Amino acid sequence: MTFARRAFIVVWKDLLVERRSKETFNALFFFALLLLFVFQFAVGPDRERLAGTLPGLLWLGFILTGLLGLGRTFVVERENDCWEALRLAPGDKSAIYVGKLAGNLLLMFVVEAILVVLFGIFFNLDLAGVLPALVVVIGLGTVAFAAVGTLFAAMTSQVRARELLFPVLLLPVQAPVLLATVKATEAVLLGEPLGSVAHWLKLLGAADVIFVVVGVLTFDFVLEG
């Protein structure tokens, strides 16, 4: 069985589980909606202040939702005693990592798309022109987030205080990625071309490569025992 096929089976399984229960997606969607309310109340109706904080709020929304969603990556396996099955699966364990990563990326992208639409509606933004650039920035940032998140989710899945430890470990590591994405998003939302934030994009690209490679190389060690 090839690496790619094994990874694909993991994604397919998770999609099937999700399609049947819809528990993760529904909850995350509702959570994203609530975040919008909270942001509006926290920042207030002042249009100008809102415009300044918008990129930060958007990524805050992605991250908070992502923390909830990613943290649950391996909960299905843990709760149903399938962790052993993962462990004993023959061949390269990193195929499981890639599969889980792909599933998480899918989840994140769907949630992010919804959040962007909701932001556009609630905060009255004109996103039509900037959408392609925005997609690039969000894509790059999300890969880094999901890559580390999937790895850490596996590591924290059986710790007693999983819900606490997962964000505590993930957020500091994401700090530079967050800096880069917010700055890049800021520029993009102002209509500036992607070239003006090339350095941020390169940093995100580097982060993506580094984190995915480290994830692939170390996942075997996480899955043991």
Next chain:
Amino acid sequence: MVRIVGGVTLVGLAAGLVMAFGVAPREVTQGNVQRIMYVHVPSVWVAYLAFAVVLVASIVYLARRVDGADRLAHASAEVGVLFTGLTIATGSIWGKPTWGTWWTWDARLTSVSILFVMYLGYLLLRGMIEDPDQGARYAAVLGIVAAFNIPLVHFSVYWWRTLHQPPSLMKPGPGTMPGVIVAALMVNFVAFSLLYVYFVAKRVNLLRREAEAAA
């Protein structure tokens, strides 16, 4: 053996103090407050040294499963967090009279703070996993991720603070330094490095003894 290192460390630290207060001159622009640098800068150096050791030890542990490597990583992370905290605290104390504020999101303080939280998380992870083998493996993975994150932190924070910012932000640490100040700094570098070695050695011994006692 460790005691000898301890003794030498003590001598080094004393020499460092003498250099910092007796030999080094009163700095021209900042006044005597600048002397805090002789603690602040060596501290941050030791922190980076410590985390580099964590990276190497983590890789060695995953590759070879040598318990000593795991203990070294653990000890080095702990000492690293200690010195990182010290860096932040002394940097803040230096900042108050210099910039007028206890805290500022300048490049160095921000980077070091992120480092601090990352490796604090490392220690937290170790504390929360009961199975020692699993704890060692997971900590090693985290140690590797954290280390690779350090250059990302540096670049992102530096760009965050300097691009589109007026260059009037003062950074801690003098620019071109007179030789005496450099000398004082070097002595303190060596002293603090010795202190790092001493602390890590003792901590590793302690970890080994505690593991043997538990076995």
Next chain:
Amino acid sequence: MPDNWGFVLAAYGLAAVVLIAYWRRLVRRERATGAEHRPTVRRA
């Protein structure tokens, strides 16, 4: 520029307190493990 010796003292004092406290913690725990079994081999 005023000399702010208070701050210098605070910084060095804090460093001393923290480092000495850590050292004492190491020594104390070392003694605790040493007390649990009589060492038959002298460690330098």
